[in-house]
Amino acid sequence: MLNLETLERAADATDRSARSTADPLAPVSPTKVRLEASTFCQLKCPTCETATGELYETVPKGFLRFDHFKAFLDEAEGVTEIELSNFGEVFLNPQLSDILRYAHERGVALHMANGANLNTVRDDVLEAVVKYGLRHIRCSIDGASQETYEQYRRRGNFDTVMANIDKINAFKKQYGSDYPTLTWQFVVFGHNEHEIRKARAMAQERGMDFLLKLNWDENHSPVRDKEMVRREMAHGAASRSEFKEQFGAGYMEHVCHQLWDQPQVNFDGVVWGCCRNNWKPFDANVFEQGLEGAMNSEQLSYARAMLADGAPAREDVPCTTCSLYKAMQRDGRTLQRG
Numbered sequence: 133m134l135n136l137e138t139l140e141r142a143a144d145a146t147d148r149s150a151r152s153t154a155d156p157l158a159p160v161s162p163t164k165v166r167l168e169a170s171t172f173c174q175l176k177c178p179t180c181e182t183a184t185g186e187l188y189e190t191v192p193k194g195f196l197r198f199d200h201f202k203a204f205l206d207e208a209e210g211v212t213e214i215e216l217s218n219f220g221e222v223f224l225n226p227q228l229s230d231i232l233r234y235a236h237e238r239g240v241a242l243h244m245a246n247g248a249n250l251n252t253v254r255d256d257v258l259e260a261v262v263k264y265g266l267r268h269i270r271c272s273i274d275g276a277s278q279e280t281y282e283q284y285r286r287r288g289n290f291d292t293v294m295a296n297i298d299k300i301n302a303f304k305k306q307y308g309s310d311y312p313t314l315t316w317q318f319v320v321f322g323h324n325e326h327e328i329r330k331a332r333a334m335a336q337e338r339g340m341d342f343l344l345k346l347n348w349d350e351n352h353s354p355v356r357d358k359e360m361v362r363r364e365m366a367h368g369a370a371s372r373s374e375f376k377e378q379f380g381a382g383y384m385e386h387v388c389h390q391l392w393d394q395p396q397v398n399f400d401g402v403v404w405g406c407c408r409n410n411w412k413p414f415d416a417n418v419f420e421q422g423l424e425g426a427m428n429s430e431q432l433s434y435a436r437a438m439l440a441d442g443a444p445a446r447e448d449v450p451c452t453t454c455s456l457y458k459a460m461q462r463d464g465r466t467l468q469r470g
């Protein structure tokens with residue numbers, strides 16, 4: 133439900149965003165933030181660095197604390213939207229209901245649009261998700277049967293996930309709410325491509341959008357029927373390398389815009405910049421410096437100048453070792469804002 137405070141914040145956000153788009157090197161004042169609620173996950177997906185534990189060599193393990201979240205919202209008055217999911221499973225956060233409630237009271241829209249596996253959730257948390265107006269959940273379900281689903285989502289239970297989606301839909305009916313909207317995200321592999329149509333139909337039955345996504349590791353269970361996958365994909369590419377050939381830009385290059393519009397912040401306030409960076413944090417903390425102070429630090433401002441204005445790469449900036457940045461450099465391109 134939108135209140136007056138939210139509408140005023142949205143109007144202000146539009147104005148600020150128009151200014152920051154006009155000059156890519158101007159100071160930023162993001163109205164959207166990505167604040168990781170949990171870096172823990174209970175599944176063991178084979179090519180995921182959270183599951184293998186590699187993530188924790190650089191990114192700390194932990195949950196977003198309610199008192200930190202509250203203090204952040206109280207300070208960052210211009211923030212209107214927060215994405216809670218990234219490397220971990222957001223529903224494992226033990227204070228999630230409090231976080232949802234407080235955001236609702238403050239008129240801040242929360243999302244789980246990066247993804248949630250929905251394997252471990254109490255019914256009262258599912259009710260809180262609806263009661264406090266969480267805007268969106270992207271449900272990570274790469275199959276339409278247990279046999280197929282568990283080949284990638286190891287330790288996951290397909291029937292539990294379906295039951296949790298049905299419970300959310302039942303609460304939506306009970307509360308007369310359209311939120312959260314639900315998307316079934318299906319990462320296409322060779323082992324699950326035969327279930328795309330069945331999954332799409334199951335999503336439709338539950339009022340969910342259906343989104344096919346390309347596998348990030350082309351060597352893990354690569355697609356077999358490339359022609360069929362090209363037909364099913366809205367963009368017509370069957371792999372990330374095909375996408376690059378077709379469009380001349382990386383499949384995930386859009387995430388660089390998060391350095392301006394929706395910075396990735398870990399549960400402890402440390403700024404990682406974008407949802408892809410898991411190798412080196414920026415030297416900035418939104419809980420200590422405030423959102424604008426952190427986002428306009430010298431290092432983050434310089435990173436934006438590297439990407440959008442071709443400033444020379446600098447060793448202390450995480451983007452310098454990112455394959456997307458290196459590809460832009462090789463192609464002689466800079467990031468086009470707006």
Ligand code: SF4
Binds near residue numbers: 388391405406408457
């Ligand atoms: S270059 Fe890489 S690390 Fe830097 S913002 Fe883009 S995706 Fe993130």
